[in-house]
Amino acid sequence: MDTRDVTLPEIGDDRLEEIETTLFARIAVERTDAAVAAAQTAAQDAERARARAVRRGRVWMGAAAAAAFVAVAAVIAPQLAGGAASTSSVVTADQPASAQPPSLEGDAVTLDGRSFGGADAGGSADVSGSSTDQSREVVATGSASVVADDLRAAIDRLTAEAESAGGYVESVSLGEGAGTAWITVRIPADTLTATIAGLSDLGEVTDTRVDRRDVTTETVDLRARVASLETSVARLQDLLAQSASTSDLIAAESALAERQGELDSLRQQLTWLDGQVQMSSLTVSVSEPAPPEALNPRGFGDGLAAGWNGLVATLGGLVVAVGFLIPWVAVLAVIGLLGWGVRGLVRRRGARSEHTEE
Structure with missing residues (x-):
């Protein structure tokens, strides 16, 4: 069948409108x-x-x-x-007394219904208001620098002043020909200002400094703890004397040894802190004056002498430089000779190879 002869039917306007409507x-x-x-x-x-x-x-x-x-x-x-x-x-x-066995709790020992050695037991010291009535506790430390013509004389004089004020020398460093000496003295706190002011008698004072640290709170706390532990130790000693059984005796002795050791430690701390407050530390650096600078040449003779000295110094420097360079030059010369010899050997071998090829 030849498709070229097929004739399609014509579509009318109504059919086209229907198709468009459906599509839209x-x-x-x-x-x-x-x-x-x-x-x-x-x-x-x-x-x-x-x-x-x-x-x-x-x-x-x-x-x-x-x-x-x-x-x-x-x-x-x-x-x-x-x-x-x-x-x-x-x-x-x-609780009834029979129900309370000996016990060690915190800072108190309980025995037969009674508490011994506690910080808050009856008769404990009251230190709550002590800090309001006492003066402030201050640790003062001073330092200074002095220029003196004679170091030893200055050190001896400062030592004598410290001892006359009721203090002592804590440390001193004085060497021969060093040009500087250091000395640290402990003096009563109320004489620190006067001692620093008197340093001008030793020489020229170039620098002074005073540091103060308030330790009132630490001191009050230590004193309160010491008072509480003293009461605790006294009550534990009473308990030790009243102990009727081995267990009570062991508990009391153990608590007493612990409290006594802590009390001794706190007492040492309080003693050291009181010493720091009562006695101030002063460190002084004493040095000799710097040598005067050499005068510049002011005439022909001075200029000639300066030139000659410069020439001698320059020649001396050149001699030193030459002596320093000679070993290096010798090593470089040996290296150069080895390189030159290797180069010549390579050239000769190359020439022989070319001659052989010809």
């Missing part, structure tokens, strides 16, 4: 479906974002609640601990 209707439906799908997708994304925001908000609220709980617990815990401690002591006091 399908396009409109597809667009509507796409819009609906996009709207649904956007709604789902918004819902997921809202859910994530809600979860984040819950996490932050939980964290804030936990932080608030920790803060409240930190504020209330000390008060609860204090109340529990007081309640515990009351219960112990109310």
